Amino acid sequence: MEITRIAGKDVPHSILYLADEDDDQIGKYRDSALFWAAREDGKIVGSIGLAELSPVQAEIVSVAVLEEYQNRHFGSQLVETALAYCKEEGFEVVLIKTGNCGLSQIGLYQKCGFRIDSVNRDYFSGKYEASIYENGIRCCDQVVLSYRIYGDEERKSLIDHYWSRFTASYPRYKGSPYEVWNFCYGEYLPDLLIGLVKTGRKKGTSSALELYGPGEKVPAEGDLSIITYGNGLPGCIIRTVETRVKKFCDIGAEEARLEGEGDLSLNFWREVHKNFFSLEYKEEGKIFSEDIPVLFERFEVIYDEDRKGF
Numbered sequence: 001m002e003i004t005r006i007a008g009k010d011v012p013h014s015i016l017y018l019a020d021e022d023d024d025q026i027g028k029y030r031d032s033a034l035f036w037a038a039r040e041d042g043k044i045v046g047s048i049g050l051a052e053l054s055p056v057q058a059e060i061v062s063v064a065v066l067e068e069y070q071n072r073h074f075g076s077q078l079v080e081t082a083l084a085y086c087k088e089e090g091f092e093v094v095l096i097k098t099g100n101c102g103l104s105q106i107g108l109y110q111k112c113g114f115r116i117d118s119v120n121r122d123y124f125s126g127k128y129e130a131s132i133y134e135n136g137i138r139c140c141d142q143v144v145l146s147y148r149i150y151g152d153e154e155r156k157s158l159i160d161h162y163w164s165r166f167t168a169s170y171p172r173y174k175g176s177p178y179e180v181w182n183f184c185y186g187e188y189l190p191d192l193l194i195g196l197v198k199t200g201r202k203k204g205t206s207s208a209l210e211l212y213g214p215g216e217k218v219p220a221e222g223d224l225s226i227i228t229y230g231n232g233l234p235g236c237i238i239r240t241v242e243t244r245v246k247k248f249c250d251i252g253a254e255e256a257r258l259e260g261e262g263d264l265s266l267n268f269w270r271e272v273h274k275n276f277f278s279l280e281y282k283e284e285g286k287i288f289s290e291d292i293p294v295l296f297e298r299f300e301v302i303y304d305e306d307r308k309g310f
Contacts, residue, residue, distance in 0.1 A: 058086050100143055111192065124140055163234075236301050236306075241300055253265075277292065
């Protein structure tokens with residue numbers, strides 16, 4: 001898949017119509033919004049449109065993926081592309097609005113870090129020639145979701161306060177060093193994986209040992225880490241219980257199960273991590289092989305403000 005900028009006039013109407021069945025509404029933003037297109041083998045299979053509302057606020061006005069390409073992360077990567085642009089351009093808030101019946105859309109946006117901000121009751125009443133139903137639900141209310149973009153200083157302050165609350169509850173950790181990081185990249189995957197950690201399913205993670213740079217901290221037993229969401233805010237604190245170094249080809253079913261991803265199988269682990277490590281090695285100008293050393297960490301959650309008892 002490839003995502004690139006595109007003029008609104010070049011986005012196929014059939015794709016725009018998937019997001020908005022009103023030509024008048026499409027006409028309001030088609031020429032003024034910024035668009036990106038997702039392509040598969042050269043074919044446009046999805047698009048996203050972004051309108052700049054003010055110097056600090058933008059709105060995603062259109063997101064659509066052809067039905068046969070849905071559930072393949074095209075939508076999440078389009079949303080992440082728009083969010084990355086907004087971060088680079090200094091926006092502080094990104095809005096997205098959808099109907100109350102769009103359950104998959106509302107779920108996708110929340111998985112990408114958006115939160116429900118408000119609901120405009122009866123917004124869609126009388127706006128279309130025919131009633132709109134989706135998932136057996138009448139579309140009558142507009143759900144407004146927002147994504148807050150935090151500046152570096154604000155994000156650091158929030159993380160510092162999170163650590164302070166942790167050490168106030170567990171004084172023995174005062175003065176302890178800690179790392180701050182998130183899983184993978186973007187918005188969707190970091191939020192998905194931290195969710196697996198916070199619910200107790202994910203208890204391990206893997207990294208390519210030889211890709212740690214000079215002076216870069218290599219995880220070790222006893223390490224403390226604040227794990228963040230895709231937006232950089234703290235989600236929980238973990239302690240590394242154990243580290244193991246194995247060749248990629250020697251990673252076994254136990255490590256795959258502890259990683260807590262997919263169906264927990266070794267086959268799933270190998271497929272996902274082969275793709276991920278291959279990309280990492282390519283970015284470093286190196287070639288991945290199944291003989292690379294993998295650093296496997298087993299960890300435990302020691303602080304989570306969402307959970308009673310922490």
